[in-house]
Amino acid sequence: MEPNAFKVRTALRRQRVTIMDVADSLGMTKSTVSRALNGYPDISESTRLKVRDAAERLGYRPLSNAQAIRTGRVRSIGLIIQISEYDRHRPFLADFLDGVSEAASAADWTMTVATAASDTDTFRLLCKLADERKVDGFILPRTLVDDPRVHLLREADVPFVLYGRTADDHGCAWFDIDSETAMADAVMRLAELGHERIGFIPAGDRYMYARLRSEGYRAGLKAAKLPFAAELVAPPALSRQEGANSARLILNQENPPTAILCAVDRAAIGVYDAAKELGLQIGRDLSLISYDDIPEAELMTPPLTTYAVDTRRAGARLTDLLIRRIKGEAPEKLRELDRARFVARGSHGFGPSAGPAKEINETVSKSGGKA
Amino acid sequence: MEPNAFKVRTALRRQRVTIMDVADSLGMTKSTVSRALNGYPDISESTRLKVRDAAERLGYRPLSNAQAIRTGRVRSIGLIIQISEYDRHRPFLADFLDGVSEAASAADWTMTVATAASDTDTFRLLCKLADERKVDGFILPRTLVDDPRVHLLREADVPFVLYGRTADDHGCAWFDIDSETAMADAVMRLAELGHERIGFIPAGDRYMYARLRSEGYRAGLKAAKLPFAAELVAPPALSRQEGANSARLILNQENPPTAILCAVDRAAIGVYDAAKELGLQIGRDLSLISYDDIPEAELMTPPLTTYAVDTRRAGARLTDLLIRRIKGEAPEKLRELDRARFVARGSHGFGPSAGPAKEINETVSKSGGKA
DNA sequence: GAAAGCTCCGAAACCGGTTTCGGCAACCCT
DNA sequence: AGGGTTGCCGAAACCGGTTTCGGAGCTTTC
CATH class of the missing domain: 3.40.50.2300 (Response regulator)
Structure with missing residues (x-):
């Protein structure tokens, strides 16, 4: 707008620092900065250090959406819970969320949660979150012997992992307690x-x-x-x-x-x-x-x-498996059976x-x- | 890559339909489609209908990240919960999440949840989620008389709404039970x-x-x-x-x-x-x-x-207030006091x-x- | 009938990143 | 000395949207 908008903005310092700011401060191009930060092999170690240092100094945090648009990953795992009257006063939910959140955070991912009132609702949410790419995949709790969610996601080629097994588990990653x-x-x-x-x-x-x-x-x-x-x-x-x-x-x-x-x-x-x-x-x-x-x-x-x-552990393991699934590992290799105590x-x-x-x-x- | 990549992709039909696909199918430009769908006034009603129709027919769902990069909004509300031993077997969490999720869904928003083990952890998560713009704002439960989270977010100019009041509530939107x-x-x-x-x-x-x-x-x-x-x-x-x-x-x-x-x-x-x-x-x-x-x-x-x-209602009201806060309404106008029964x-x-x-x-x- | 205004849309810039491509310099090898 | 690698980085395309700008065509106005 104004010709000196740039100055105004940087003066206010409320403007976020972009990859260009980092690049400019080093006299490099943003492509170099990007590759340096993302560990590409064609960047010299000395450059990589300089970039990392400058990014740190300027407080640069890449915008996850901007990354997502090119990489196709938002680094978010989806969890749709259908809260039954049974579960309400059980620590199950808290423990499970805790496990998922912890493992997700450790991998620099986040967790998107939605509650559903019915099966139809669950379906709608699965589709919406996947379509708008708010999440990269789902953890499906409380699996049925024949689970329609599995059919849907398998068909749509959306990564998922089951908490529990299912009758036909081809293409399914899962974690379960034996x-x-x-x-x-x-x-x-x-x-x-x-x-x-x-x-x-x-x-x-x-x-x-x-x-x-x-x-x-x-x-x-x-x-x-x-x-x-x-x-x-x-x-x-x-x-x-x-x-x-x-x-x-x-x-x-x-x-x-x-x-x-x-x-x-x-x-x-x-x-x-x-x-x-x-x-x-x-x-x-x-x-x-x-x-x-x-x-x-x-x-x-x-x-x-x-x-x-150990519900907390279950949440954590499921998250780990899902992330690996999203990154491309074969579902058949992503199956774990834990013991009950x-x-x-x-x-x-x-x-x-x-x-x-x-x-x-x-x-x-x-x-x-x-x- | 290949010269006929386009054909291959559309043939596979696993490729998502973009705004360009909609535009092409109508012989228009993507700018027209975008404005038509987003209710800009400089689009004729007939065009708007045609666009809406085509989008529907092709199953077009805008990528929320791609939108976010320009609009600055991801349509996600953040919730960081520090689970105390007290809360674990109470229906509080389930009801609250349910309320938030329902109100968020109704407004076409989503909810990003993270659990924190300590105050430090909460701080770290607040900063990270805001910095990477994984969320547009936060709901802060369990407010303290003098709450450091409030200082942080107020300082950083990140929208938030309190569940409960705080001693100095200037610039704070809140919902509370009286x-x-x-x-x-x-x-x-x-x-x-x-x-x-x-x-x-x-x-x-x-x-x-x-x-x-x-x-x-x-x-x-x-x-x-x-x-x-x-x-x-x-x-x-x-x-x-x-x-x-x-x-x-x-x-x-x-x-x-x-x-x-x-x-x-x-x-x-x-x-x-x-x-x-x-x-x-x-x-x-x-x-x-x-x-x-x-x-x-x-x-x-x-x-x-x-x-x-009514914890469920609290979650829903808080969500509504936060979304309005994010859209720019003054915090002083976003305060509600409900009655206990x-x-x-x-x-x-x-x-x-x-x-x-x-x-x-x-x-x-x-x-x-x-x- | 020409100037002015209005309606509606295309062209292009932009958002903030990632990824491809190509080329310069230095190094290696006959 | 000349040709072929190799290491490293800049230029530019790209991702899928949104938003600005400008202008064509039509209507209104005096």
């Missing part, structure tokens, strides 16, 4: 305590984790050389209410289980309710093991024995009979008796 | 029930909300024509533990309060512990009112009477004496007696 093995481990622990009839409350079959946990239960039975009995598998339960109902169903049989394994803690909380009604004391008359380690778990009486997940508290008890620990433990292993 | 009035309201309610000695457990004086709640307590006393008594104000408490300690201190006096008002629910939970120790039944021997409405509140026996905050549950009781409700209520208002 809850299958955890479930099997739980069955074996219970079997070792002498339990022969171990009930199971699954979590349905829509989410992949739910299916895997059911498979883990079966695998555990097989490993413990126990027969699978259909009447010991309750209807799926995801809430306290449903958990109580499921527990009532399998406990009210002629030959009830002496132990129950739950796919999720929330259902396990309901098992306490059902046990109370039936006059069973958990940890003594009924052993209980679950999975997730929600905060309520240790507040129960007796405290719930469960498997804990067994948290022994009171609810798994000591075996199918009442009484002090040691004794029972021995009695049980000899007799293999039932409650 | 907890001061809520506290005063609580005192008056208690006074109306006949209480003359109303204790207070404050939340310190570092956060602005804490200071305002203390002022509200005093204002309430004045309105109820009750004298302020220093011995009725306990040491600040932010946790259950601290709340219990504070409650013990003011209850173990020769002339203890018959009601307690807490600045935060977390401290109020501790009051239950202290009351139990002293053999006082809350809601009968001791009235209790608090503020925040954390999930545990309704699980207490009796359930805690408190003031609820009184949630009457069991803990506030019926007055300083024991007994059924109605009766006591009348006795009390006549005698003004103490427990």
